[in-house]
Amino acid sequence: MIRVRIPPSPTGLLHIGTARTALYNYLFARHEKGQIVFRSEDTDKERSKKEYEDDIVHGLNLLGITWDEGPYRQSERTENYKKYLKELLKKNTAYYCFCSKERLDKMREEQTAKKFPTRYDGACSTLDPKASAARVKAGESAVIRLRVIQDQELRFKDLIRGETVFSSKEFDDFVIARRLDDCLYNFTVVVDDHDMKITHVIRGEDHISNTPKQILIYRAFGWDIPEFAHLPLILNEDRTKMSKRKNKVSLNDYLAEGYLPEAIVNFLALVGWSHPEGKEILSMDELIVAFDLSRVHHGGAIFDIKKLDWINGEYIKKAIQEDVDGFFKKYFKFFEGKIPTQNTDLIKKILKDPDFEGRFKKLSDIASELRVFFEALPAYSPSLILNEKFKVTPEIAKTVFQKAIEAVRDIDWDVGDSAKTKVLSDAMMALVPALGLKNGQVLWPIRAALSGAERSPNFATLMVYLGKEETLKRLEFALGKL
């Protein structure tokens, strides 16, 4: 049975990179009909917080990433680690080290100055284990180091990259625990992956260099080594590892901007992996069917927000077409406070209007585009109306507004929305030949007057949903500005 793990460290809100790694584990496991274990790697007591774990769990679930076991917490497994640590100590494949931090820092400094590799000199490696144990019992503090047997080849076959070889010469006797009841990352990972019967370790490529160290620990115990697969990293625009400083990194940021979970999943799957037929809009189920580690790209990938925008727009378009009610209900919380959500029917009607199809890249676009129907006209300067490109002069605008107002007054508004749209549209278009103007000279000022913005829905759509009274008010207001 294939078993993978999702092992975030709860030292911050759910990071987009963590979500991507979790997603790949999820896709792989579900594709293989295997099991998924969630494990909170909270051994760093200073930085780990329960609220972060909650955020991570909630965020992953929101994306549709679920697991079969867990959450386990490393902080609740100290007795277990202690047992294994003692085993290593007993076998003398690990030993107590009493060296002071100061001495080690100084040593490292000197080695760096001489351009030597920075390594522990093994001062405590020859101490008598019994004597060391006695010192610790007497209260002296000591870390625990793994005794690295030199001259072994640390070889593993990465499922994505193939054979990778390190020499044990690269590694010194590294610290695996601060104390018997306070273990470090490389140790806890190996113990947990062993105890939890993990068969495939799928993680970011920043862990490639940790792999040989972990193999050393597996060997110290004589345990079987799982399969490894190292994923390419998600990068900032400057090709450094995606970071808070240069990018929005937490899932919450993206949700708050109005990206849909399904779209985020789709996008994340495509950062480093591609569908065999080049399909780009893929649901979670389709991803599970198609996913294959052999199609994972090797090189790191820049987080391209424009592509996310496009994917997100596709999902919004589809969601509105298929089920406005469900869509509005699902994201009600997002819209609350941004648009008058009590006008449910009108909002849904507007969203379904063909004029809006494809206009929204994010939920926030919906809020900003719909605002024009519910809020007072924004302050704008006459220059918005006097569009240079279309050669709209004040005289032309004045005439257009006067004629438009007359036409709007004369039209019978007591008809259905689509009929109304057509009548209004025809009436405005009729002004073009009547006044001997060009389309832009008529349509631009009208749309600008109705919306007070450069970007807005179509003029006829604006009129229909604004209503006769408001339409006239806004046209007259614009006329008065000239």
Next chain:
RNA sequence: GGGGCCAUCGUCUAGUGGUUAGGACACCGGAUUUUCAAUCCGAUAACCGGAGUUCAAUUCUCCGUGGCCCUACCA
């Protein structure tokens, strides 16, 4: 400094010992009886460099260059 990983359009990527090196996003242009947007159509755009192997290398090997990651009593 040491070790490792990586390298195809601006970006995400496909692909092959012989291809017009394909797609998507972005950008640009056109159309929609010159409205923003949307939509449709189109164009521009890439195999890091040098050797080697080979009849033939973007593809295989080596070297170089560049980027990244690790090099903690973080994970």
